[in-house]
Amino acid sequence: MKVAQFFIVLASVGMFACSEQDAAANVATTGLTSDVQLEEEERLALQNTSLQDTVVKTEAEWRKILTPEQYYVLRQEGTEPPFKNKYDSNKKKGIYACAACGNPMFSSRTKFDSGTGWPSFYAPLAKDRIKEVEDRSFPGEVRTEVECARCGSHIGHVFEDGPEPTGLRYCLNSAALSFTEKK
Template sequence: MKTVQFICMIAALNFFACAQQETSNDVAISTALAGDEPLPDYVKQALNSETLQDTVVKSEEEWREELTQEEFYVLREEGTETPFRNEYNSNKKEGIYYCAACHNPMFTSYTKFESGTGWPSFYAPIAKERVKEVEDITMGMVRTEVECARCGSHIGHVFPDGPEPTGLRYCLNSVALDFEAKK
């Protein structure tokens, strides 16, 4: 049954994206995932201000100089922060979540939900092109890692147990994110 729902969702996204040719693909996809309501202007501005063409490539030494020790551990060494003791798990403000390493807009409060896991959770990225999903076979299990599509930093994991409309739970590390409240 979930396979049928997933196929229907993909078909609806493709239809919606084609119907919204005057907007960017990022905005069309995000709007479809968020529902029938158009995206707020601050989300559109974030998507238009940062492009994925500006790929960020740095040495591990450069990253170590720029990031805090905890940021480096999570973003570059694929660590995990402590649940329930992080900055954005309980954040209820409206705004955009960016990659803490390169400022790529990746998630919005529009798709954030309370998962009870102790980490900030979202049912969809701001646009699918903003994140990269990679198979992770560490810790004796198979999971899907979420990376920043712009700089390759580890952000968290995605699981197939989230709410509708996607059924996904992007379980992320607060330290891997920067938050900018809606202005």
């Protein structure tokens, strides 16, 4: 979503603050419209992982803590094969975090079957948990890369062909994610 569009949405929600205090609070917290409400477990996950604790490691340190596949995806901006990954078909309820640093980024509540072979979501838990970066690495195409806001690792890409309420499809690599099932 473009910055101007975000501010228009934020201003629209703010106009109804008296009757929609919960929705306005959710937009301020997550950067999303009131269509995506956080559950208590999701709020706790966000509170328990501070973005101020930026994770910085040398490439040698990353190689020691990540599997070769995770290193390829997270640190070398690789892509795992479609349909042959851990979370594409995962139907369990829970939270998806960065596999490199544990930053909670996505919820199973916004996960959908895109038919692409990779886990797809229509919204992050909070916009400040991810970073969107212009990606010109694929010849003749400009894409938007999704990085972890805490450690800068490559998570996947976002496209504007997803379902409502956002119209976005965060197409992610399972190797870039860790999953914690809801209790």
